[in-house]
Amino acid sequence: MAGLANPENWTWRSAPRAPGPIAIIDVDGVISDGSHRQRHLRKQRPDWKSFFQEADGDAPIAGSAAFLALIGSETTVVLLTARPHTLHQVTLDWLASSGHRWDLLIMRHRSDGGLRSPEFKKRSVQELRALGYEPQFAVDDDMRNVEMFRNEGIETLYLHSGYYEA
Template identity: 35%
Template sequence: MTLAVFDVDGVLADVAHRRHHLTGARRSWDAFFAAAGDDPPLGVGVALALRAHSAGHDVVYLSGRPERLRRDTERWLSRHGLPYGDVLLRPDADYSPAARLKLAGLRRLTRRDDIGLFVDDDAWVVDVVRAAHPPLVTGRVVLADWQPGGPRVRRSLHQAQERFGRT
């Protein structure tokens, strides 16, 4: 089976309403993650996941969200009609950069199946995946650029992912 691997935040889930928790000197990771259940879905990402599933791909969710959010993440995916699939999350005490985390996750996945599609909103993650040798993705690698708030929101998420190892 071929896999379609999707990030969650900024790809399927609109995080714009909780971005303010990551800006300024008083970041509140607890508040940022507590509000994740209220994320509206991003229609473009959801449609892409549904199309991939309809085309016969097994869908996998590879997110930098901490493991303690597993139940909330699985409920959110189900509530918004996303295909059932494995959910791979960051271990709670792991603060490694998102690119390292995602590469490790993709390498584990390639041991069992080919990855035909990978979608992430972090340009650095996408660049690292595209540059991986041997290639980790046999099909398309997509930079998700449909998060409302565009570069401003992506910049906040990138900082959270790469500098603080949090999402």
């Protein structure tokens, strides 16, 4: 598959890590507290533009930072988020100031606009596995993603952010 060896929507924090065990960690609601901007989605017509514009104001979730720090150094920490590519630099700047441990950031590519979160994350899992990265576990706050990961045979921790309640 063209482009698979170096997907354009992957960003390594420093030098790429060799294939091996990985932990797959979601961003919004798992390591980033976006509760202050959820109000934009609770309108009759969800205002995604405002929702994403305020992403740089998220507080890091301290318990998750502690959790990530406990993961063994042999395991590559992959942040897998369905955030749009337009938030790439915002996300990198936020990560730099957050104190979170991470190795690889995977975000939606420009051409992934129509892809739903579980579809995008499933494709990313397949790309990672094709290159020899072995998911040990995942953490996500969206049950659609939790079910997808489990269907892919990945042990998954559900973290309740409350973002997906009606």
